[in-house]
Amino acid sequence: MTPERFSRQLEQFFGADARFADKGGAQWEVRIPRDRCLPLLSFCRDHSFVHLAFVSAIDWIAEDEIELVYHLWSYEHRVHVLVKTRLEREKPWMFTAFRLWGHAQAYEQEIHEMMGVYFLGNPDLSSLFLHNWKDRPPLRKDFDSRAYSLKAYTLSGLGLAPEDEEDANVPS
Amino acid sequence: MYLPDGYTTLDKLREAGEMAEYDLFFGPNHPGMHGNFGYVLTMIGTEIVRVRPNAGLLHRGFEKAMEGKAWAANVSLIPRVCVPDPDPNEVAYCQAVEKLLGCEVPIRGRFMRSITLELSRLGSLYMGMGGLAGALGHYSTMYLMMIERDMILDRFEALTGARIYHIYNVPGGVRNDTPVGWLDSVSGLLDHIEAQMPEYDRLLYENHVVWDRLSGMGPITAEEAMASGITGPALRATGVKADIRVDAPYAAYPEVEVNIPTSGGGDALARAVQVRLDFAESVRILRQLIARIPAGPVHADLGNLAKLKVPAGDAYSKVESSKGEFGYYVISDGGEKPYRVSVRGPSLPAGLYLCHQHLPGMKIDDVAAWMASFAICPPDIDR
Amino acid sequence: MEDAVLFNLRDERQSAWESVLNYFRKRSMWMLYYCTGCGAIELPPSMTSRYDMERFGMGPMATPRQADLLLITGYLSVKTLKRVIYSYEQMQEPKYVVGFGSCPINGGIYWDSYPVINHLELFMPVDMSIAGCMPRPQAVLDAFQKLMAEIQDGHAVGYKRYRKHYDWYKRNQDAVLARTEAVLEPWEDPFSDPALVESLWNDAPEEIKENREVRHDA
């Protein structure tokens, strides 16, 4: 499949919603608004892009947006397609792709935990990686990992540091 | 007493509420678990009814940590994503950065990358085969295979100075050229490996107990495998001829002849055999690489790597590791640090999704062997 | 690091009987088969044919009840820390802890990472630390030899320290594990509001709505 043919087909089905770009090196990129994203993914899967490599999420804090990137690969055409969609950062949500690819569930669960994106229809968005997490989702750009670590895992950060030198040697 | 097909006494008791369900924690602290990972199995008797993966025990916040380090400094962090098979991570990340930089790696550097990749694959496949043998209680094979794996690590140590985390690939090529006589020592090692392999074949692959255990365990068809993101040996074991070394060639693979082996069947036995075939092919590729390696520089001149600046943009790069597709999606905003690095590990689809399909209905006996047959490596699930 | 607390290791003089028992303890150390981090990758070489740990009487054991030696093989995420403490408390005395690599000492390369603790000594007593990333099998075996010498001399008494200062350790553990409020700033998930989720469902297309009640394990 040539990029021209693919972009023609995209235009036929999605009109001006889908913006196609050839990034070179057998990587194509399609930008699509959220409401049309799931039909586009379904369209891609039916057009031999059967392998969902993974889903990544990027926090574009300057533009106040969160971008989801679905990485698709076609074993037949040997082409990688990045399907990108942007969500508002305040309340980011997306339809689940769990019905198209079963393992998308796990990726969405991870993104929900790490980036705070809600996936409508995902059966299990419970916490998977973090223990007793009460802070901002850690992969957001305004989360400061170093400050967190110093405050959470050192005695002085926790307010438990001994007052004087004598107490410092308590466990002996 | 008449029971319809597939309806057992166990089902009858279950419906009557006479069989109690209980939770069994398979891992993280369990000898059958490779690495720090867990399944909470809901069981009736010895049969698994439901499974809940308990991931995140190895979570270290890689993707966040990489945003805080310089482009080249991240190379020191990256091999830790997959401990048994570290080099694919380095290569995938460096290739993504090079794609953004638009720089070309010298041909000898590309060969050196392929050689380290294949050596790392051999080490990881030894670990995988040994792990499978260990899950089946066949410790002698595991014990013996570690000798050869250690010899591979010795070669790595001579080349890079480190046994496990080589940090050998950097953006623009590899860190240094080979020491004198290193390629010959690798050739000698390959001779030794090929001489030893028949013994391990007799121990593991010609062992009827192993056959009986593995055949029919965790079957998967080609369509299911492709639709659930399975890559690497597990996909090829269903008969699909898919390998990134051929499909999207990188490093020095276009320069050598790569014959991707496949096997059919899709059960655990097919996956185990596929690993063995991959192993043999990897040795063949290494011999070609060593025979054909040209002279020349191993590193493109990128100036001071510590002050490397990468043009804005995004690039995805993937590498065929011993377990499947390792992918790095790298995004730059033009600064001295990556804006975001997103990692695709090969174990997640099997470890977090296929377990829901395969484990229910299985007996507790097979969980460890099932995990080993899919080469589930927890660090790249958790990252 | 203002938090590095200095520990005094010396034990009281041991009796002759104790010293005989210590001989058996040092010659038969069973370690818990729990790979808590990447350091576990150097354990198979140390255990198997090339370096052969078993010649010192050491071997892996399946459960904490049977084990004498807890290996913290590398960094500890908070989630693992909880399991490690459970395992440690299940082990029977005398018990020893060995920290592998830089990460249990001071956090290592993950010192500024949000899920990884920095100083293991704050949460449990460590009898021996092996520096490096990764410690080589030779370093691992050397550390075990040194630990054996410490056991013989009666200096490896972390478990006594843990019992004596349990309150101190427990306070630190609870501060990290049983956290009740956010560390930096509290975060309210906007989607914890059912009304918002309901309105999303109302606007969703039909093919999505069909799957509303799907359970994963169904």
Add this chain to the structure above:
Amino acid sequence: MRFLHMLPQLLGVSFLAMAIGLLLMGLGRQFTARLQRRVGPPFYQAYIDVLKCFSKGSITHGFVMDLGSIMSLAGLLATAYYVPFVQWTATGSGSLVIILYMMTIGYLGMAMGVSASGNPQAPLGISRALALMFGYKIPLVMVILAMILVTGTSDLLNIVNAQQGGPSHWFLLKFPIGFLAVEIAFQGMIGERPYDMMIAPAEIASGPMVELSGKYLGLAFLLHSVQLYVETALIVNLFLGGAANPATFFGKQVVVYLTSMAVNAVMARYRIEQGIAHLWKWAGSLAFIQLLTIKGGF
């Protein structure tokens, strides 16, 4: 009182059984290590292990656990009193019926003890052990029946006497098929691969021993050592003609045990249902053939 009169002998046999069993374990570990091209622990390692276990703290899960542990050891020791050591038993009798009967008590006691711990993996392991017992007991009993038919006695002392007069009189050569059947069953009896599903670390985390700590683990080790002593001695007496002096007897035990360890080193582990099927299929049919050849006027 007869009992008091026998007490020194009983204590002597108990001590001997444990000492020989632990030595066998140590030798077996070293032998396996050599097969795996490594140095291995010293031959006295098992003694150190047991002594260390008894020097540790231990957790009991109630009275039933204590009772079960003691009962299983007592059951196996009682078996040892009936198994001839160099044509002598502590009780003066070598009744095969009692031996077969008493050997079961070890597992039953263990089942009682470990079930009290509440860890689900312990009952899983013990249920495997009891299921496997069906696998190896039937071939074993069939072969023993064949020998009783031939010698006309169920006393092991008499069976040993019937084999005196050099290796050509050993039942090993008279009943080679039966010997093979018992060797296969022996692999299951001492719980070595391919029939080690009772322990199976990768599956059920060492099964019955999962909650045993300190002294209980030491008792479990002693239990295994007595078991090794009894079962190797049984085979030596049944097939290898016993022995005229302790050194020869021990040497024969070592040969029997190391043969089993050699198989253990190159085998993987069966699933429990495969293991029982395999035992019935091979050991069972061999034992049955042996029985038929004897009934057929051999």
